Amino acid sequence: xxxxxxxxxxxxxxxxxxxxxxxxxxxxxxxxxxxxxxxxxxxxxxxxxxxxxxxxxxxxxxxxxxxxxxxxxxxxxxxxxxxxxxxxxxxxxxxxxxxxxxxxxxxxxxxxxxxxxxxxxxxxxxxxxxxxxxxxxxxxxxxxxxxxxxxxxxxxxxxxxxxxxxxxxxxxxxxxxxxxxxxxxxxxxxxxxxxxxxxxxxxxxxxxxxxxxxxxxxxxxxxxxxxxxxxxxxxxxxxxxxxxxxxxxxxxxxxxxxxxxxxxxxxxxxxxxxxxxxxxxxxxxxxxxxxxxx
Amino acid sequence: xxxxxxxxxxxxxxxxxxxxxxxxxxxxxxxxxxxxxxxxxxxxxxxxxxxxxxxxxxxxxxxxxxxxxxxxxxxxxxxxxxxxxxxxxxxxxxxxxxxxxxxxxxxxxxxxxxxxxxxxxxxxxxxxxxxxxxxxxxxxxxxxxxxxxxxxxxxxxxxxxxxxxxxxxxxxxxxxxxxxxxxxxxxxxxxxxxxxxxxxxxxxxxxxxxxxxxxxxxxxxxxxxxxxxxxxxxxxxxxxxxxxxxxxxxxxxxxxxxxxxxxxxxxxxxxxxxxxxxxxxxxxxxxxxxxxxxxxxxxxxxxxxxxxxxxxxxxxxxxxxxxxxxxxxxxxxxxxxxxxxxxxxxxxxxxxxxxxxxxxxxxxxxxxxxxxxxxxxxxxxxxxxxxxxxxxxxxxxxxxxxxxxxxxxxxxxxxxxxxxxxxxxxxxxxxxxxxxxxxxxxxxxxxxxxxxxxxxxxxxxxxxxxxxxxxxxxxxxxxxxxxxxxxxxxxxxxxxxxxxxxxxxxxxxxxxxxxxxxxxxxxxxxxxxxxxxxxxxxxxxxxxxxxxxxxxxxxxxxxxxxxxxxxxxxxxxxxxxxxxxxxxxxxxxxxxxxxxx
Numbered sequence: 019x020x021x022x023x024x025x026x027x028x029x030x031x032x033x034x035x036x037x038x039x040x041x042x043x044x045x046x047x048x049x050x051x052x053x054x055x056x057x058x059x060x061x062x063x064x065x066x067x068x069x070x071x072x073x074x075x076x077x078x079x080x081x082x083x084x085x086x087x088x089x090x091x092x093x094x095x096x097x098x099x100x101x102x103x104x105x106x107x108x109x110x111x112x113x114x115x116x117x118x119x120x121x122x123x124x125x126x127x128x129x130x131x132x133x134x135x136x137x138x139x140x141x142x143x144x145x146x147x148x149x150x151x152x153x154x155x156x157x158x159x160x161x162x163x164x165x166x167x168x169x170x171x172x173x174x175x176x177x178x179x180x181x182x183x184x185x186x187x188x189x190x191x192x193x194x195x196x197x198x199x200x201x202x203x204x205x206x207x208x209x210x211x212x213x214x215x216x217x218x219x220x221x222x223x224x225x226x227x228x229x230x231x232x233x234x235x236x237x238x239x240x241x242x243x244x245x246x247x248x249x250x251x252x253x254x255x256x257x258x259x260x261x262x263x264x265x266x267x268x269x270x271x272x273x274x275x276x277x278x279x280x281x282x283x284x285x286x287x288x289x290x291x292x293x294x295x296x297x298x299x300x301x302x303x304x305x306x307x308x309x310x311x312x
Numbered sequence: 313x314x315x316x317x318x319x320x321x322x323x324x325x326x327x328x329x330x331x332x333x334x335x336x337x338x339x340x341x342x343x344x345x346x347x348x349x350x351x352x353x354x355x356x357x358x359x360x361x362x363x364x365x366x367x368x369x370x371x372x373x374x375x376x377x378x379x380x381x382x383x384x385x386x387x388x389x390x391x392x393x394x395x396x397x398x399x400x401x402x403x404x405x406x407x408x409x410x411x412x413x414x415x416x417x418x419x420x421x422x423x424x425x426x427x428x429x430x431x432x433x434x435x436x437x438x439x440x441x442x443x444x445x446x447x448x449x450x451x452x453x454x455x456x457x458x459x460x461x462x463x464x465x466x467x468x469x470x471x472x473x474x475x476x477x478x479x480x481x482x483x484x485x486x487x488x489x490x491x492x493x494x495x496x497x498x499x500x501x502x503x504x505x506x507x508x509x510x511x512x513x514x515x516x517x518x519x520x521x522x523x524x525x526x527x528x529x530x531x532x533x534x535x536x537x538x539x540x541x542x543x544x545x546x547x548x549x550x551x552x553x554x555x556x557x558x559x560x561x562x563x564x565x566x567x568x569x570x571x572x573x574x575x576x577x578x579x580x581x582x583x584x585x586x587x588x589x590x591x592x593x594x595x596x597x598x599x600x601x602x603x604x605x606x607x608x609x610x611x612x613x614x615x616x617x618x619x620x621x622x623x624x625x626x627x628x629x630x631x632x633x634x635x636x637x638x639x640x641x642x643x644x645x646x647x648x649x650x651x652x653x654x655x656x657x658x659x660x661x662x663x664x665x666x667x668x669x670x671x672x673x674x675x676x677x678x679x680x681x682x683x684x685x686x687x688x689x690x691x692x693x694x695x696x697x698x699x700x701x702x703x704x705x706x707x708x709x710x711x712x713x714x715x716x717x718x719x720x721x722x723x724x725x726x727x728x729x730x731x732x733x734x735x736x737x738x739x740x741x742x743x744x745x746x747x748x749x750x751x752x753x754x755x756x757x758x759x760x761x762x763x764x765x766x767x768x769x770x771x772x773x774x775x776x777x778x779x780x781x782x783x784x785x786x787x788x789x790x791x792x793x794x795x796x797x798x799x800x801x802x803x804x805x806x807x808x809x810x811x812x813x814x815x816x817x818x819x820x821x822x823x824x825x826x827x828x829x830x831x832x833x834x835x836x837x838x839x840x841x842x843x844x845x846x847x848x849x850x851x852x853x854x855x856x857x858x859x860x861x862x863x864x865x866x867x868x869x870x871x872x873x874x875x876x877x878x879x880x881x882x883x884x885x886x887x888x889x890x891x892x893x894x895x896x897x898x899x900x901x902x903x904x905x906x907x908x909x
Binding site: 065209211 | 398400419440442443444445446449450467491492493567568569570572573599600602604605606607712766767768769770771772773774
């Protein structure tokens with residue numbers, strides 16, 4: 019029996035690798051996706067309110083719902099690929115869209131929640147686009163920015179100066195972490211409480227270990243809905259932050275950009291009909307359209 | 313074929329089990345590797361039971377049958393393929409015991425091979441989960457062996473103990489959560505203790521995901537944790553399941569709560585010296601990468617630390633790059649050796665750091681003895697002062713990203729060495745015959761700048777940009793013979809592509825190392841003259857071994873191009889992107905009739 023199991027698992031491993039190798043070389047244009055009846059969508063793992071797996075194993079979040087609408091619009095089934103975030107966007111695009119990763123997992127047809135460079139709208143491509151020339155960036159659906167959630171009973175000032183004396187939580191190794199550590203001549207350095215994940219950052223606020231949290235606006239709005247503490251979402255001046263807001267969109271492979279064109283049209287419809295606003299409101303998030311010139 | 317072999321191996325084990333009812337205990341003893349075998353490995357060339365040919369890591373063999381005169385006659389005996397659809401980097405050093413070779417391969421695989429025939433005895437493939445995030449290729453650097461078990465770590469941060477005879481799993485323990493970005497690629501280190509008997513020591517690895525470096529010690533019988541020691545000050549260690557002591561003093565060299573996520577991973581594993589009873593581990597660079605955010609020395613990142621295996625306490629630490637700002641990971645191995653200086657014998661340790669300096673330390677207390685540059689044109693420091701601290705070139709620290717204008721690169725500096733280091737993971741060797749170190753180094757620099765336009769998990773992020781560049785037109789790789797007494801380079805061999813493989817030296821007056829171009833090369837240990845070379849068909853990024861079997865000296869090296877170099881682009885990629893992947897072990901010896909030449 020044992021011998022048989024060993025043999026069959028070896029064969030399975032070989033088959034799995036074979037599939038991975040085959041998919042490696044293939045881009046799927048729109049026609050192939052429609053014909054196959056499904057679309058593979060990459061989303062970030064553990065990334066509420068945009069994409070996560072709930073306790074019952076269901077995929078949830080704004081990106082899941084939007085991807086569902088996009089799949090529906092071309093009449094195919096959405097297949098979700100939850101992927102951990104790598105060290106930066108370039109790594110995620112490489113693994114999920116154009117080259118595949120070191121362990122040969124399948125690539126996706128489309129990746130959600132891809133930040134887009136301002137340069138994309140100018141004559142010259144932006145830095146991110148230049149570095150990822152096998153990726154087609156498109157379909158902006160939200161303008162992201164940073165914000166703070168505070169307990170109004172503890173915090174009532176109008177600037178970050180109040181955090182010389184109060185603790186503020188951040189997820190480690192994010193712009194809020196870098197900003198608060200270095201801003202104002204390092205005066206807040208000892209007030210920053212770093213957590214390894216956003217969920218733990220949220221927990222430290224819930225437990226009263228910090229008086230506030232700085233994160234993306236969508237994240238703090240999601241927190242406001244899910245913590246039992248009294249909350250207020252604010253945006254203090256951030257003089258040193260270079261990139262105050264950035265559009266979120268989709269990425270497809272450059273040789274299947276017709277998928278992007280189809281979804282661009284669909285997203286315009288979803289915005290016009292109010293459906294995008296409605297999806298985000300389901301999670302407590304304020305929809306912010308991307309300005310036309312951005 | 314593979315399935316047939318598995319079946320045969322299992323069948324023969326069954327046959328032994330049913331017919332040899334009286335034998336099992338004596339069999340287990342005769343097959344077993346004892347802790348004494350491990351401690352004596354450097355002087356018993358009939359086997360190789362440690363990573364480093366001895367836990368001190370000297371990679372020196374007393375064998376001299378193959379020598380400067382007859383090495384030209386070396387021929388391959390057999391080659392063994394790892395198979396599989398995917399290959400990538402092969403960085404393993406094989407182990408040899410009782411006619412069997414244990415060798416690990418990419419994607420967390422391990423093989424037992426009959427040395428006489430080159431035939432496979434068993435193979436174990438770790439079933440890797442979907443979510444692993446190996447940062448720098450899917451390599452494995454080797455196994456450890458004790459009693460009747462073989463141990464190796466896997467890309468999903470587990471430590472696996474296998475039955476050396478059958479390849480069946482005896483136990484498997486999670487070292488860390490792969491979902492948090494941890495993985496493991498180093499060879500485990502087995503050391504003796506009075507209180508617990510032999511312990512198996514492992515480091516940890518995982519990109520810049522907010523981790524803290526740690527060394528763990530486990531019982532090799534069952535994998536249970538005995539102690540753990542974090543490398544960053546302020547964090548608590550454990551002993552016997554309870555909190556033990558804090559590493560260092562909280563906030564002595566780190567601001568705020570950054571010590572909780574400070575980096576300092578011990579991803580290359582460690583060495584051990586029986587004389588001092590200390591285990592030596594290197595620690596990686598601090599996190600976050602931008603040094604302007606973390607004023608202070610940031611201990612113990614980019615350091616060597618000495619740990620007492622009895623309780624996991626840090627006896628001493630030596631920081632090669634305090635307050636690192638160039639990504640000079642400090643994991644490189646510390647090799648114990650006896651330094652003869654001014655008529656005295658000093659218990660010393662040597663390490664060739666990423667930062668381009670070759671350090672000699674007193675291995676009993678970590679006191680600084682000397683440091684000298686082993687690569688050319690170093691820019692980040694003017695030198696090392698009499699206390700072992702770098703004399704920084706402040707102009708060569710990458711600028712504060714706050715000063716970068718919107719949408720543009722921050723100030724770029726050209727720093728030497730590059731972040732891949734004057735020497736990377738590949739182990740050097742120390743010859744007891746010449747008293748020289750043979751250091752596989754690389755001559756390259758990097759443009760490094762702050763990059764405001766980078767994104768991480770959907771949010772704007774302050775990244776760093778790097779472009780690695782060669783310094784010389786004709787070579788990057790440079791194998792150097794370094795005198796630890798004077799710091800002088802006695803000879804240099806230049807190689808076009810960067811060197812990424814370990815070194816072996818022998819009493820036969822030879823130095824062996826492999827190149828990305830595929831050659832295993834033998835050098836004269838005094839002059840650096842190339843005496844022999846053989847092309848293995850793919851790049852070599854692993855560490856060769858030698859041993860004696862049936863009265864003959866054998867050599868082995870693993871071939872298979874990969875590792876971190878091909879993952880980086882730029883001008884360096886042009887030198888190596890034509891090299892094909894592979895995955896095999898090559899074994900060599902002298903033909904009997906010409907052994908006397």
